Structures are given as structure tokens and as C-alpha cells.
Amino acid sequence: MDTILGINPVALFGQLLVGLINGSFYALLSLGLAIIFGLLRIINFAQGALYMIGAFLAWLGLEYWGLSYGWALLIVPLVVGLFGILIERFLIRPIAHEDHLYSLLLTFGVALVLQGVFSHVFGSSGKPYSIPEFLQGVANLGFMYLPIYRGWIIVVSLLVCFGTWWAIEKTKLGAYLRAGTENARLLQAFGINVPLMVTLTFGFGVALAGLAGVLAAPIYSVSPDMGANLLIVVFAIVVIGGMGSIGGAIITGISMGVIEGLTKYFYPEASNTIIFMVMVVVLLIKPAGLFGKEV
Amino acid sequence: MEFIKSNKFNIILIALALVIPFGVYPVFLMKVLCFGLFAAAFNLMLGFVGMLSFGHAAFLATGGYVTGYLMSNADLTPELGILCGTLASAVLGYLFGSLSVKREGIYFAMVTLALSQLLFFFFLQAPFTEGENGLQGIPRGKLFGFIDLNNNLSMYYFVLAVFLLGFWLIYRSVHSPFGQVLKAIRENEPRAISLGYSVRQYKLMAFVLSAALSGLAGSTKALVFQLESLTDAHWQMSGEVVLMTLVGGMGTIFGPLVGAAVVVGIENFFSGGELGTYIHIIMGLIFIICVLAFRNGIVGEFNKFVKNNF
Numbered sequence: 001m002d003t004i005l006g007i008n009p010v011a012l013f014g015q016l017l018v019g020l021i022n023g024s025f026y027a028l029l030s031l032g033l034a035i036i037f038g039l040l041r042i043i044n045f046a047q048g049a050l051y052m053i054g055a056f057l058a059w060l061g062l063e064y065w066g067l068s069y070g071w072a073l074l075i076v077p078l079v080v081g082l083f084g085i086l087i088e089r090f091l092i093r094p095i096a097h098e099d100h101l102y103s104l105l106l107t108f109g110v111a112l113v114l115q116g117v118f119s120h121v122f123g124s125s126g127k128p129y130s131i132p133e134f135l136q137g138v139a140n141l142g143f144m145y146l147p148i149y150r151g152w153i154i155v156v157s158l159l160v161c162f163g164t165w166w167a168i169e170k171t172k173l174g175a176y177l178r179a180g181t182e183n184a185r186l187l188q189a190f191g192i193n194v195p196l197m198v199t200l201t202f203g204f205g206v207a208l209a210g211l212a213g214v215l216a217a218p219i220y221s222v223s224p225d226m227g228a229n230l231l232i233v234v235f236a237i238v239v240i241g242g243m244g245s246i247g248g249a250i251i252t253g254i255s256m257g258v259i260e261g262l263t264k265y266f267y268p269e270a271s272n273t274i275i276f277m278v279m280v281v282v283l284l285i286k287p288a289g290l291f292g293k294e295v
Numbered sequence: 296m297e298f299i300k301s302n303k304f305n306i307i308l309i310a311l312a313l314v315i316p317f318g319v320y321p322v323f324l325m326k327v328l329c330f331g332l333f334a335a336a337f338n339l340m341l342g343f344v345g346m347l348s349f350g351h352a353a354f355l356a357t358g359g360y361v362t363g364y365l366m367s368n369a370d371l372t373p374e375l376g377i378l379c380g381t382l383a384s385a386v387l388g389y390l391f392g393s394l395s396v397k398r399e400g401i402y403f404a405m406v407t408l409a410l411s412q413l414l415f416f417f418f419l420q421a422p423f424t425e426g427e428n429g430l431q432g433i434p435r436g437k438l439f440g441f442i443d444l445n446n447n448l449s450m451y452y453f454v455l456a457v458f459l460l461g462f463w464l465i466y467r468s469v470h471s472p473f474g475q476v477l478k479a480i481r482e483n484e485p486r487a488i489s490l491g492y493s494v495r496q497y498k499l500m501a502f503v504l505s506a507a508l509s510g511l512a513g514s515t516k517a518l519v520f521q522l523e524s525l526t527d528a529h530w531q532m533s534g535e536v537v538l539m540t541l542v543g544g545m546g547t548i549f550g551p552l553v554g555a556a557v558v559v560g561i562e563n564f565f566s567g568g569e570l571g572t573y574i575h576i577i578m579g580l581i582f583i584i585c586v587l588a589f590r591n592g593i594v595g596e597f598n599k600f601v602k603n604n605f
Contacts, residue, residue, distance in 0.1 A: 043401045095587060101347050102586050104401060105541065108534060109582025116575030232530060236409035239402060269420065276413035280394060283406065287397040 012265050013144040019261015020254070021150055021219070024157035025212050027253030029234045030241065031161055032208035034249040035168070038181040039201045042100050043238075045107040046087070047209050048231030049114040054080050054213020055222045056118060059129050069132035072214050073156075080210025081203040088202040093195070111228070119224035126221025153215050160211065161250045168246050177201065236279040242292020252290060312455055321451040322519065323563065327556045328458040329516040334539040334551030335465050336508035341537070342546035343469055344501050345481035346396075349404045349533050350411030351509055353391065354384040356418060356528035358510030359517035363430040364423055366518070373436045373444060377457070377514040384510020385503055387414075392502030396495050408530060415528045429524030433517055450519060457515050461508050466548060468504060477501055538578060541585045544592025553593050 029047055036044050057076045061067030067075065087110060095102050135149045168174035179187045180197055188194040213227075220226060234253075241252030256275050263274040270277070282289065316324055333355055340346045362380030365371050371379070395406040418424045425431075435444035444450045468474050476497050479487045488494050517523040526532065535558065543554025558578075565574045585592070591599060 037401075041401075043405065091583065091587065098590070100401065101404075102590065104347070104404065105537065106583060106586045108537075109579045109586065112534070112575050112579030112582060114579075116573070116577075116579055120572040120576065228530070232408055232412045235405040236412075239398070239405050239409060272416040272420075273413050276409050276416075279406070279409055280413075283394045283397060 010144060015261040015265040016258065017144075017146065017150060017261070018264065019258040021153050021257070022260060023254035023257020024154050025216060025230065026234055026237050026257050027161050027250045028157050028208050028212040028215075029230070030237050030249045030253045031164060031246065032205040033234065033238055034243045034246060035164070035177075035208075036202055036205035037243045039177070039184070039198050040088075040092070040096070040103070042092070042103040042107070043235070044202075044205070045104060045231070046111040046114065047206070047234070048227030048229075049111040050080055050084065050206050050227070051209040051213040051216070051230065052118065052222075052224060052227035053083070053114060054210035055129075055217040055220075055226060056122070056127075056213075056224075057210070058214040058217040059127050059222045062129065063127075069135075069214075069218075073211070076214045077207040077210040080213070081207030084206025085199055085203040087206075088199050092202070093199075115224050115228065122224065124224060126223040129217040129222055131218045149218060153219070156215060157212070160208070164208070165246050165250060233275055236275050238289075240275075240279050240282045240289060242289025245291045248289075248291025309459070313452075316448060316451045321447045323559070325447075325451055325454045325519045326516070327552075327559050328454050329512050329519060330536075330539060330555035330559055331552035332458050332461045332515075333509050333512035334536050334543065334555045335462060335548075336505045336512060337536045338540045338545055338547075338551045339465055339468065339505045339508070340501055341540055342550075343474065343481060344477045344498060346498065346501075347400075347404045347537070348395075348407040348502075348505075349530070349537070350391070350407035350409075351505075351536050352528050352530065352532035353411035353414045354388060354506040354509035355513035355516070355532060355536075356523070356525075357387050357414070358384045358513030359523040359527055360418065360424055360430065361510075362514035363433040363517040363523040366433050366436060367430060371436070372440055373438050373453075373518055376436070377511065377518070380514030380517070381507050381511040384513065385507035388503045388506020388510075389499070392499045392506065396498040396502060408533065411528070411533060412530060415525065415530070418525060418528050424523075424525075427525065429522060430517070431522055433521045433523065435518050435521065444518070454515055454519060457511065461511055462552075464504075465508065469548070473497070473500070535578070538582055538585075540592075541590075542581060542592055544595035544598075547592070547594040547598065550592050550594035557593070 029051060033044060033047055036042065036047075054076050057079060058067075058069070058072040061072045061076070062069070087107075091106055091110065092103050095106065131149045135152050137148050139146045139148055139151065168177055176187065176192055176197065180192075180194055184194050184198075216226070237252055237256050238249070240256065241248045243249065256278065259278065260271060260274055264271040286292075333351070336354075337348065337351050340348055358377075358380035360380075361383040362376045365379050366373070366376045391407065391410050395403055395410065398406050419426060435450060437443050438449075438453055442449055442453075444453060469477075476487065476492055479490075479492070480494055480497060484494060513523075513527060516527075539554035539558045540551050541554065542557050543552065544550030561577060561581075562574065565571060565577065589596070
């Protein structure tokens with residue numbers, strides 16, 4: 001293959017594409033974390049486990065219940081969201097008035113249980129999930145070949161991210177949500193049912209993880225520990241971006257994926273750690289994070 | 296309550312620790328002591344400054360790897376090997392601490408978790424850790440050049456001495472003016488700042504001390520098991536030390552030791568055999584139950600009971 005200035009464009013674009021895809025998952029997960037953090041002031045350690053459950057439900061659906069990919073994409077996030085609502089209602093709310101560190105530890109415990117249950121039942125080996133027929137094949141973009149499913153992931157997650165951003169920043173419901181983030185008690189005084197809003201917000205943030213899980217099932221192998229390591233990277237991304245803005249979470253997620261992809265091409269040894277190193281640099285230069293509002 | 300605070304109580308505890316290896320398997324006891332020290336070091340931050348570190352595995356593993364590597368390759372005596380491991384963890388603690396004390400609360404937890412994951416990948420790729428295999432057959436050596444530690448009983452007394460030293464250091468720090476400032480930061484950080492304390496410096500000092508003592512625990516553990524592997528650097532280890540402290544009672548002196556005994560006991564019970572896959576479920580359930588209904592932990596509840604009834 002031709003190289004330009006010692007760079008192999010096919011391999012480079014290939015890694016960029018992988019980076020964009022990883023970035024899409026980072027964006028979906030950190031968006032969910034940011035929305036939950038806005039109202040509940042906690043970081044959901046179970047987000048990775050719920051992403052894993054999303055992928056497993058898609059796999060189970062296809063394998064045992066005849067649930068096709070298209071339906072899984074609609075139903076699984078709803079189921080995962082409902083599950084999240086139960087977690088919020090019965091586990092997190094009873095201790096919401098305590099120090100937030102307790103809720104964080106609680107979600108960590110939930111993550112351990114979920115991961116433990118799935119590895120106990122399904123074993124730790126990965127489960128294959130084939131790409132649905134209508135998304136198979138490759139598109140020729142001229143400068144590279146794009147597997148259609150990979151393009152699909154990027155398009156769907158961008159649409160969902162943008163839709164969420166629009167709903168929060170531009171609609172009335174979003175205005176309530178932002179008001180709750182600023183001052184939940186005052187909002188309640190205006191007659192808004194804040195506890196209900198908190199529960200639904202948690203459910204929605206978690207549903208985003210479920211959706212990411214379904215999207216991931218055909219390209220990553222479905223396994224009980226698929227969420228844990230991903231989540232730690234997402235935490236680093238959240239620290240880099242800061243949780244002050246919804247748009248910031250999306251942009252940071254995607255750009256970190258791209259940076260990771262570029263690192264895979266130029267210096268593969270560091271591809272596991274590059275995002276953590278970026279976090280160190282950001283902490284040195286701008287400790288509040290790129291989009292952070294706190295001091 | 297008076298009795299528990301008295302010297303008599305401490306003497307009885309130490310006497311008990313001296314005779315117990317004749318009744319209980321010493322390796323199990325050493326494991327409890329190492330994790331007890333690790334959890335006590337962690338508790339120095341969570342219990343007394345209110346900082347939840349989710350990356351303390353990094354310091355445990357650094358101590359273990361440095362000691363293990365030096366003992367295998369540099370022919371050091373064990374006390375020097377452990378000293379080097381502890382110092383390495385202290386240096387790492389300074390680096391990680393300088394970065395992470397800039398952020399508070401939940402962000403602090405995420406930063407420490409991410410930094411320790413960075414170190415995990417470093418240990419995974421660096422040649423001297425021997426990757427997935429880990430350092431095996433680390434020699435215990437001869438203490439001060441003449442006490443052979445290959446005997447489990449001598450090793451036990453050595454571990455006990457290390458533990459008591461570390462524990463004493465934590466006790467002294469908590470009950471010093473330095474410890475008072477730490478507690479003031481925990482209770483009301485803005486007020487501590489307004490009183491003129493440079494809060495970040497104090498937090499950093501607590502972080503370095505905690506990291507060094509975690510390294511001491513890791514170094515000692517590497518000699519006990521003659522093994523150092525990536526398990527120690529994994530995020531689950533960071534979670535485990537949180538669990539030990541929570542179960543035993545955070546902010547108490549003896550809580551972490553009790554919590555370590557409980558968690559290590561449960562692990563030993565479940566490890567091996569068919570029950571092995573249940574261990575994470577059990578750990579997670581204990582986490583949830585502790586947070587929902589048992590936030591003071593065993594020692595915290597015990598103290599409360601004694602206070603109310605005697």
C-alpha cells in the first residue's frame with residue numbers, strides 16, 4: 001500500500017474508525033454518568049455492569065427468545081432503565097440524605113453483585129453475537145472501506161447523544177432538569193415532583209448504558225467483565241471533561257476515543273494508558289476539567 | 296469503655312497475638328495482619344480525613360513488586376527489601392497524591408481509580424513484573440542476616456512486629472496535633488481553611504503516609520506468600536480494602552483489622568471448590584448491606600453499644 005510521509009493511510013483511517021467507535025461508547029456512557037450526577041450528585045459505579053447487562057440481554061434475546069436486533073435496540077434499554085429505576089427507588093433513595101460517598105459505595109456493591117451473578121451463570125468466556133443481516137457488508141468511501149455496522153454505531157450514538165443534548169438544553173422538561181441540578185428544593189417548592197424526576201433521570205441515564213450494550217454486542221464479545229474496565233476509562237474521561245456540561249461529556253468522550261485510536265497507530269504500546277495520561281496532564285493544567293465549572 | 300482504652304487491654308491483645316499461632320494456621324494470621332495494616336492505612340484517609348481513595352491497590356502492589364524484585368535479584372536482607380518497597384510506595388503516593396488532592400469527593404475517588412489503573416497497565420507491560428505470571432518464589436531471606444524467615448512461626452512474629460509498628464504509627468498520627476487537623480478537615484473543610492491550615496498540604500501528607508504504610512503491608516505480604524501478582528494491582532483489590540474498612544468500622548482504630556479478618560476469612564471459606572464463583576456476589580451483597588444498614592461497621596456498633604450500656 002502507498003504511504004504518504006511514512007504514514008499508511010489505510011491503517012491510519014482504520015484506527016481512526018476504531019477510535020470513533022470507542023469514542024461513541026465513551027460518549028454514551030459518560031453522558032449517562034453526567035446526567036445522573038447532575039441530579040443525584042453521585043457517580044454510578046454500576047454503569048459498566050448495566051452496559052454489560054444490555055449486551056447480555058441482546059444476546060439472550062437473540063439466542064433464546066427470538067428477539068431480533070432491531071427490537072433489542074428498542075426494548076433492552078427500556079428493561080435496563082426499569083431495572084435502574086428499581087435500584088434508585090429501593091437502594092439509593094433510602095440513603096440519599098447520607099454522605100454521597102455511601103451511595104457511591106452502594107452502586108459499587110451493586111456492580112459487584114451483577115458482575116458476579118452473570119459470571120456465575122454464563123461463565124467468563126465471551127459470547128458471539130452476529131451482526132444483523134441488514135447491517136452487514138462494507139461501503140466503499142473512496143479512501144477506505146467502511147463496514148456498515150461500524151458506521152451504524154457512530155450514527156446511532158451521535159443521534160442519541162445529540163437528541164439528549166437537545167432535550168436537556170432546549171425543551172421544557174430539560175429546563176426542569178437543569179433547574180433541579182441548580183437547586184432541587186426550590187424546584188420542588190414550585191410544585192415539581194422532584195423525587196419522581198430523580199428516579200426517571202436515573203432510569204434514563206442507565207438506559208443509555210443499556211443502549212450502548214446492545215450496540216456493542218455485535219462487535220465486542222459479550223462477557224461479564226466487559227463493562228468494568230471500560231467504566232474506569234470512562235471515569236478518566238469524566239475527570240478530563242468535568243461534569244459541568246452535557247455537551248462537554250459528549251465531545252470529550254468522542255475525542256478521547258479518537259486520540260486513543262491515533263495512539264494505536266503511532267505508538268501502540270501506550271494505547272491502553274493514553275487516556276489516563278491525558279487525565280494527568282489535564283489535572284496538572286486545569287484541575288477542574290476542560291468543561292468543568294467548579295474551582 | 297475505660298477498660299478498652301486502658302493499657303491492660305492492649306497488653307492482653309498483644310499477648311493473645313503472641314500465642315495465637317499455636318492454635319491457628321500462621322499463614323492465615325499473617326494474611327489477616329497484612330490486610331489489617333493495609334486497611335488501617337487506607338482508613339487513615341477515609342476514616343480520619345474523609346477522602347475515599349479507590350486506587351489503594353497501586354500502593355500495595357508497588358510495595359510488593361519492589362520488595363519482591365529486590366529480594367529475588369539484589370540479595371537484600373528482608374528488612375531492607377521491605378524498607379525499599381515502602382519508600383517506593385511513599386514516592387508513588389507523593390506523585391499520585393499531588394495530582395489527586397486537587398479534586399474532592401467523588402472526583403477524588405475517580406482520579407485515584409484511574410491513576411491506579413494506569414499503574415496496573417504499567418505493571419502488566421513492564422518486563423520486571425513478569426506480566427501475568429507475576430514474581431514467583433520470592434526468597435524470604437534472613438532477617439538482619441541471621442534469623443531464618445522460612446520458618447512460618449518466625450515469619451509470623453516478624454509480620455506481627457511490622458504490623459504493630461505500622462499500627463502504632465497510625466495511632467500516633469491520629470492522636471497527634473496533625474491528626475486533629477485531619478479530623479478538622481473531615482468535619483468542616485472550609486473552616487479548616489479559614490483557620491489558616493493549608494488543607495491540601497495536610498491531605499497530601501496523609502496521602503503519602505497512607506501510601507507508605509500500604510506499601511509496607513504489600514512488601515510484607517509479598518514475603519509471606521513469596522509471590523507478587525497483578526491481583527494486587529487490580530481495581531478489585533482497591534474495592535476490597537474499602538470493604539474491609541467499611542465492615543470493620545471506618546474512623547475506628549481497630550475496625551480495619553476486624554474487617555480484614557472478616558473479609559479474609561470469608562474469602563478463605565469460599566476460595567477453591569464450587570463456591571468460588573459466589574465470592575464476588577457475597578462481597579457485593581456485604582457492601583450493599585453495610586451501606587444500607589450497618590454504616591458504623593462492627594467496631595463502630597460495638598463502641599456505640601458499650602457507650603450506651605456501660
